[in-house]
Amino acid sequence: MAQQETEQLTRILIGAALSRAVTSIAELGVADLIQAGQPQPVEHLASATKTHEPSLYRILRFMAGHGLFQETENRQFDHTPLSAALRSDAPGSYRAAAQMFFHISAAWDGLHHSIQTGEPGFNKVFGAPIFEYIPTHPELGPVFDAGMTSMNFYETSAMLEAYDFTGIRVLADIGGGNGSLISAVLSRYPNMTGMLFDLGHVVGRAKENVKTAGLAGRCRVIEGSFFETIPAGADAYLFRHIIHDWTDEQSIQILGHCRKVIPAHGKLLIVDCVVPTGNAPSLSKDMDITMLTFPGGQERTEAQFRSLLKASGFELTSITPTTSMVSVVEAKPAQG
């Protein structure tokens, strides 16, 4: 084995350090203390975040080697585009996404368990499935919602650019989280009305956000579990980052409830990654391992979507790629 390979493997073996450093720096709010073009001394960054100055310096120097922050001179740090994205006020800020991982990334310790058993590593580390754990830790709910909004920020506009919602009168956003997606769609389509459906501990925040967006009169917020029911009355049902959270068996249950209420002319819209075939790197494959380890779901290939939809009483009609990692997988109820 050449030295080059051993060095590459060394970087991979300690790669967790970079991920942990980014989440920790985001939680501490270090990026907020620096305005691009105005480098700050590490003494100031350490005193403002109540951290150990020599260690903070070493972490920032390490991160700078990976394109986050840059040491300009004598222990002063400025932003790079990557670190600037961790500022709370950056357009499409990624701070909340990094903070979400700060709170739950211990689940990666369960990856080995996932490989051995197929069960989510999260359950082994945290003692409960992620969507049962969050409601019992109320401080995590807003962190998770904000993390999702942050991670999916560019997906919403990419989806709206790529997919034409014209003709849909009532859109139901199932597992709609804090309402940022349904609010964006309703704002773009003024004649559409909406429904948002999510668990009890989420809908309070969704109601507030829909109200703040001035859409309370056009969007009903409904509490419930998609393992029990899905509300009737929409002509399109949107599931963004929902089906990838679950196994095929669970997804068939969820989509089966949708099949019961969707009208014959209705549309099912699944917004998730579609995993390409072949060895090329794809963010969808990274997301797939995240789904394996955290909720216990999976990202799917086109062939897997076709068979999942068929088993749930639907027929795939189109796949619309977007400029982000997700595609809009459209299906209609299968007849007969």
Ligand SMILES: C[S@@+](CC[C@H](N)C(=O)[O-])C[C@H]1O[C@@H](n2cnc3c(N)ncnc32)[C@H](O)[C@@H]1O
């Ligand atoms: C990965 S987040 C996606 C949120 C949102 N669709 C988005 O794209 O930002 C998954 C969502 O599913 C919701 N959820 C989980 N289990 C659910 C259930 N049994 N019934 C309804 N919603 C559920 C969660 O509360 C969360 O809002």
